[in-house]
Amino acid sequence: MTFADLGLMPELLRAVEDAGYSEPTPIQRDAIPIVLSGRDVMGGAQTGTGKTASFTLPVLQRLAPHASTSTSPARHPVRALILAPTRELAMQVYESVLTYSRYLPLRATCIYGGVDMRAQTQILREGVEIVVATPGRLLDHVQQRSIQLNQVKMLVLDEADRMLDMGFIPDIRRILSMLPNQRQSLLFSATFSNEIKKLADQMLNEPQLIEVARRNMVSETIEHQVYPVESSRKRDLLVHLLKTTIDAQVLVFVDTKFGCSRLTHYLNRCDIPADAIHGDKSQQQRTEALEGFKNGTTRVLVATDVAARGLDIDDLPYVVNYVLPNTSEDYVHRIGRTGRAGKKGKAISLVAPEDRSNLAGIEKLIKLTIPVHTVEDFQASGVRDHSDGASAGRRGRNEDNAGRRSRGSDDSAAPRGRGGDDSAAPRGRSERTRTPARKKSTVAADGFDYAKPYEASDAPKAPSTKPDTPSRANRPVAFLLGGVGRKG
DNA sequence: AAAAAAC
Numbered sequence: 001m002t003f004a005d006l007g008l009m010p011e012l013l014r015a016v017e018d019a020g021y022s023e024p025t026p027i028q029r030d031a032i033p034i035v036l037s038g039r040d041v042m043g044g045a046q047t048g049t050g051k052t053a054s055f056t057l058p059v060l061q062r063l064a065p066h067a068s069t070s071t072s073p074a075r076h077p078v079r080a081l082i083l084a085p086t087r088e089l090a091m092q093v094y095e096s097v098l099t100y101s102r103y104l105p106l107r108a109t110c111i112y113g114g115v116d117m118r119a120q121t122q123i124l125r126e127g128v129e130i131v132v133a134t135p136g137r138l139l140d141h142v143q144q145r146s147i148q149l150n151q152v153k154m155l156v157l158d159e160a161d162r163m164l165d166m167g168f169i170p171d172i173r174r175i176l177s178m179l180p181n182q183r184q185s186l187l188f189s190a191t192f193s194n195e196i197k198k199l200a201d202q203m204l205n206e207p208q209l210i211e212v213a214r215r216n217m218v219s220e221t222i223e224h225q226v227y228p229v230e231s232s233r234k235r236d237l238l239v240h241l242l243k244t245t246i247d248a249q250v251l252v253f254v255d256t257k258f259g260c261s262r263l264t265h266y267l268n269r270c271d272i273p274a275d276a277i278h279g280d281k282s283q284q285q286r287t288e289a290l291e292g293f294k295n296g297t298t299r300v301l302v303a304t305d306v307a308a309r310g311l312d313i314d315d316l317p318y319v320v321n322y323v324l325p326n327t328s329e330d331y332v333h334r335i336g337r338t339g340r341a342g343k344k345g346k347a348i349s350l351v352a353p354e355d356r357s358n359l360a361g362i363e364k365l366i367k368l369t370i371p372v373h374t375v376e377d378f379q380a381s382g383v384r385d386h387s388d389g390a391s392a393g394r395r396g397r398n399e400d401n402a403g404r405r406s407r408g409s410d411d412s413a414a415p416r417g418r419g420g421d422d423s424a425a426p427r428g429r430s431e432r433t434r435t436p437a438r439k440k441s442t443v444a445a446d447g448f449d450y451a452k453p454y455e456a457s458d459a460p461k462a463p464s465t466k467p468d469t470p471s472r473a474n475r476p477v478a479f480l481l482g483g484v485g486r487k488g
Numbered sequence: 489a490a491a492a493a494a495c
Contacts, residue, residue: 085492113494136493143494167492255490279492305491326490 006032009061011103016057019099025050026212032058035186040207042160042200043188044215047336048312051188052096055082055156060101062154062184063129067105076107076127077151083175085162087112087134087283088290089310093158094132106130111147113137114283121146135163135171142178149178159309160187161196161329176203190336191216191329216365218332222339224347224370226359228383231352235263237378238322238350239270242300246348250318251293252302253325253334263322264302274300277307309333312340321349324358328365353382 003016003024024032027045034041035058045051059080068075082097084090094110101108108130109123117140124131124146131138131147141147155176157163163172187200187207192215201207218224229237238252254260257278264276275298277289286306292298294313301307302322308330319338325331331349338345349370351359363369372384 087493117495134493136495138494140494162492167490171493257491308491 001029003028003057007036008032008057009064011064012057012061012100015100015102016053018102021053025054027051027210028054028057030210030212031055034208034210035059035184036061038062038184040184040204041186041188042192042197042204042207042209043186044192044209044211044213045188045190046213046217046219047190047333048219048340049212050341051190052093052158052310052312053100055158055186055188056093056096056100059130059154059156059186060097060104060106063106064104066129069105071126073125073127076129078128078131078147078149079151080130080154080156081138081149081152081175081179082130082132082156082158083135083138083163083172084132084158085134085168085309086306087114088286088306089158090132090134092310092312097130097132101130108132111137111141113140114286117141117144135168135175139171139174142175149175150180152179152183154184154186155179156186156188158188159333160189160200161192162189162309164196164199191332193327193329216329216332218335218366218368219339219345221342222335222345222347224335224349224368225373226349226351226370226383227373227375227378228380229350229352229378230380231354233378233380234322234350234352235266237375238263238320239267239272240375240378241320241348242267242272246318246320248317249293249296249299249315250301250320251307251313251316251337252300252320252322253308254302254304255323255326257304259323260302260304267300267302272300273298274302276302278304279306305330305334307337311337313337315343316340317345319345319347321347324349324351324355324362328358328362331362332366351383353380356383359383 001024002022003013006024006029008016025045026049027043028050031041031043031054035055043051043054045054059082063079066079070076082090082093084093090110090112094108097108107126107128109120109128109132111120111124111131111133113134113136117137120137120141121144124141138147142149157172162168185204185207187204192200227237227241242250252263252274254263257280260276260278264274267274275289275292277286277293281289289298289301290307290311293301305325308325310333316338319335321331321334325334335345335347338347349359359370
């Protein structure tokens with residue numbers, strides 16, 4: 001299978017070849033022909049498997065007939081709008097558009113906040129066919145009349161489930177209301193909760209569901225580890241790990257902007273150079289922090305969830321959850337910064353006893369039981385719920401391991417083994433050699449059969465399992481979207 | 489219940 005087999009035009013094939021790609025990834029193979037056909041798409045694929053190109057390439061081809069070398073702004077209306085949840089991700093998607101449009105006379109730009117508006121306004125006034133944007137600044141330009149959206153025939157929501165959650169939905173709703181009803185809509189993400197998926201269905205017209213792996217799946221090339229530790233001991237455990245077992249570049253996720261700054265300062269005081277990225281930093285600081293991390297200058301980057309989604313960092317070997325994310329889906333996205341494009345990665349989570357149920361929710365979503373590791377003097381107990389073997393869904397490890405774990409001292413407060421940097425090493429190694437088992441059935445825990453072609457009516461009416469997010473939080477969302485969708 | 493996203 002080649003990109004030419006997917007029906008892409010020579011100008012795009014050349015650009016793909018220039019970029020060094022010869023074979024499409026599964027999501028590209030499945031999504032590109034369908035997007036080219038003009039259908040609406042809900043696309044799900046694991047992190048790091050080439051989702052961006054699976055929509056940028058066919059979007060460019062669909063717009064190619066409208067390409068014009070004319071300098072008249074009227075000849076360059078906005079025909080495709082691509083929305084992303086963070087500025088850095090918008091910039092990354094824009095770079096993909098630039099890469100693949102190099103042999104086509106199509107104009108594109110990237111619109112986001114935190115930088116001067118004037119340069120953006122100037123470019124918009126000259127006319128562009130493709131706009132990649134974050135919602136807030138886009139609406140700002142709409143108000144200033146520097147952009148018109150009534151010619152948009154293609155809409156892409158990257159990280160679609162994030163774009164449709166509580167924080168973003170009012171902006172998205174306003175943007176949708178300015179678009180023509182006759183359009184193609186494309187929603188892409190590595191995760192879709194059931195509630196968000198239903199909401200997404202409302203804004204799509206007979207969508208084709210494309211899923212190359214089951215929803216919410218994580219890469220097999222990532223090794224997950226849990227370190228049970230009291231919250232008060234986390235920073236010292238992290239320093240210990242950074243000086244012993246974490247021997248390469250690492251992205252450390254925290255839960256708040258303040259915590260991000262505080263941990264960064266602490267690491268620096270411990271002679272561990274670290275940089276920080278979060279939403280209260282200036283855009284210049286954010287851009288520089290990400291750039292320094294991408295080019296390898298920064299070994300340790302401490303981040304809020306601003307860096308959780310979509311960012312493509314070459315060969316990142318480690319992700320640390322200093323604090324577990326607020327939703328299980330965010331775990332999938334955070335750890336998806338490592339183990340990309342078939343590379344190996346480690347996802348290390350520091351889990352306090354009070355995060356036990358949070359951990360159980362993550363394990364249920366990704367259908368794995370994450371092996372517990374300990375470091376002498378840093379253990380905490382009660383992180384794994386032993387009283388209920390089903391709490392994490394089917395055990396991801398074999399019975400032998402599960403049995404040893406349940407009667408062993410993995411999460412006991414008693415010091416284990418001899419004093420080493422990582423006293424769990426012997427067992428850790430044996431666990432590392434085993435491939436986690438996964439459910440064979442194509443019917444997932446959410447009741448959706450992934451082997452069947454998708455019909456909107458297949459969406460489970462009443463999930464048999466408890467929803468991952470409280471239904472209370474979703475009702476107002478559905479209400480907000482009601483009336484603006486093409487079906488609603 | 490925090491973060492993100494406009495000024």
